[in-house]
Amino acid sequence: MxxxxxxxxxxxxxxxxxxxxxxxxxxxxxxxxxxxxxxxxxxxxxxxxxxxxxxxxxxxxxxxxxxxxxxxxxxxxxxxxxxxxxxxxxxxxxxxxxxxxxxxxxxxxxxxLNRPAIEGIERAFDVDEIETAACLERHIKALADYPESEARNTVVVCGGGFTGIETATELPARLRAVLGADAKVNVIVVDRGAEIGAALGKGISPSIAEASAHLGIEWCLDASVAGIDTNGVTLADGRHIQAQTVIWTVGxxxxxxxxxxxxxxxxxxxxxxxxxxxxxxxxxxxxxxxxxxxxxxxxxxxxxxxxxxxxxxxxxxxxxxxxxxxxxxxxxxxxxKYVTCLDLGEWGAVYTEGWDRQLKLVKEEAKTLKGNINSIWIYPPIAERATALAAADPSIPVA
Structure with a gap:
């Protein structure tokens, strides 16, 4: 046997x-x-x-x-x-x-994704699985059927880490594709950090801040979510943000x-x-x-x-x-070797090398690299035995 x-x-x-x-x-x-x-x-x-x-x-x-x-x-x-x-x-x-x-x-x-015991957490969308990300996509497309309001046009992204940033910077274009090119959309990132992109370090945070300003993304810093309801998000300090879309990306x-x-x-x-x-x-x-x-x-x-x-x-x-x-x-x-290539929506992307994230490429150069990573490099090899097995050699560097 x-x-x-x-x-x-x-x-x-x-x-x-x-x-x-x-x-x-x-x-x-x-x-x-x-x-x-x-x-x-x-x-x-x-x-x-x-x-x-x-x-x-x-x-x-x-x-x-x-x-x-x-x-x-x-x-x-x-x-x-x-x-x-x-x-x-x-x-x-x-x-x-x-x-x-x-x-x-x-x-x-x-x-x-770890969902904590926060009141109303079940109301939050996420991009952890195809099924849950597809649910978010259907929701975004359906926003056009809602009466126009600030809440309809507002998305709160909970968490300013890698997933939160890539999700947030993609959202302005996704929302305008549904609500109209001239729609005033609001994307707000709620993050515990004291500075924009603090979780990713000083080497990369200036690019995140620049991209956020360019895209009109607001950061609510030194903040955490206390509850989620049908009208939006309540922060730990009592502030309430009206939003019909809340996305959880933390943990x-x-x-x-x-x-x-x-x-x-x-x-x-x-x-x-x-x-x-x-x-x-x-x-x-x-x-x-x-x-x-x-x-x-x-x-x-x-x-x-x-x-x-x-x-x-x-x-x-x-x-x-x-x-x-x-x-x-x-x-x-x-x-x-450790690298970071962070997608920043229509602004471009940022690419760094090393655990201290030394800046190497920004904007379009980094965006081209990110496109190759996302559409080619991380996909499985072709279904041909010799080629597929050769691609699995542990001596091949990934980054």
Whole structure:
């Protein structure tokens, strides 16, 4: 009977884990190991683009890619991990529960937006999933049917981090496309920071401030949301902002499946892993993507919850889980180069290098780079075996 590598999740970490494992098995002529990906859909959802319009297009089918590379796909939602029995329970359809056994497991189930216990939080939209982003898109398109008012034309974005900024700077154009080119639209970012873009550091914040001024985006600083109602947002200091659209972008946590794996976790729920991305204290479980708390270098930096890191983490986790089974040398995960490319709507974009975010490109130059990242670089390889497996080499730099 074939030995079994089970990969949970078909996001960036999961897809590249499966491909990288297949690559190493192929290089070693191994035919007695089966790779299975368990996920709700056989598609890579391009989550970094969910702030854009036409969000239903932000996905790439994986069926042909998996067929070309000999990776088995099982449709279902992982529900329970039995680490002692080395098996995973999953829900294949409502009321249908099944189990998959494994010799080695790669946990790559990603992260989710964390909604705090704030009154009315259920009224807020988000761009965390295709389905929720599509709900926001339908709402924006429907605004034209509402009577004109300041509240109708106002969107409050809760959170001034990466997701909040990209969402906010895209909104003026999206709103005018619906309400008219001359419509007076109001986009307000509510953020705890003392300065615009403070969460992203001094190297990048001046560009965010310039873009915000150019686009007419208002920042409500040193502020937090106390409640959301049908008329808008109430801040902790008692101020109320009238808005018919509120978008929540604050706080992400690793998949709750990490809680079923004995091991140390960081404040975001990510499992501590060694240099090979094996979960500390576990012999047969690896982690990739947003569920892995992994050192990128020897200077105290750890992988961020981003596709930039998830792709490289997947390439290494898949390689090493296969190497573990085959008894061949592993490849330690290291990703010393870190870049940031932040979309800033019609103003352009900003590109920085290093953890201190040294400014390299702005406006149109950075926007062109961002376009390549979003439409080419983060998509899966073509469904041709040799090309796809070669693309999963862990020695390939991501940034």
């Amino acid at each position: 074939k030995r079994h590598i089970l990969v949970l999740g078909a996001g960036f970490g999961g897809v590249w884990s499966a491909l990288s494992a297949a690559r190493l098995l192929d290089l070693n002529g191994s035919t007695d190991v089966q790779i299975t990906v368990l996920a709700p859909q056989a598609e890579l959802r391009i989550r970094p683009r969910f702030y854009e319009p036409n969000v239903h297009e932000m996905k790439a089918s994986l069926a042909e890619l998996f067929d070309a590379t000999g990776i088995q796909f099982v449709e279902g939602v992982a529900a329970n991990i039995d680490t002692s029995g080395k098996r995973v329970e999953y829900i294949a359809a409502p009321g249908v529960h099944s189990w998959l056994s494994y010799d080695k497991l790669v946990l790559a189930t990603g992260s989710r 992400f946590r690793a998949s709750s499946l990490t809680e079923q794996v004995p091991g140390e976790r960081d404040s975001l729920g990510r499992l501590h892993v060694d240099a090979n991305l094996k979960v500390l204290g576990q012999n047969d479980i690896y982690a990739a993507g947003d569920v892995a708390y992994a050192a990128t270098d020897d200077e105290g930096h750890y992988a961020a919850m981003s596709c930039q890191h998830a792709i490289a983490l997947g390439r290494h986790a898949g390689n090493n889980v296969a190497a573990d089974l085959l008894g061949v040398p592993t490849t330690a995960y290291r990703q010393p």
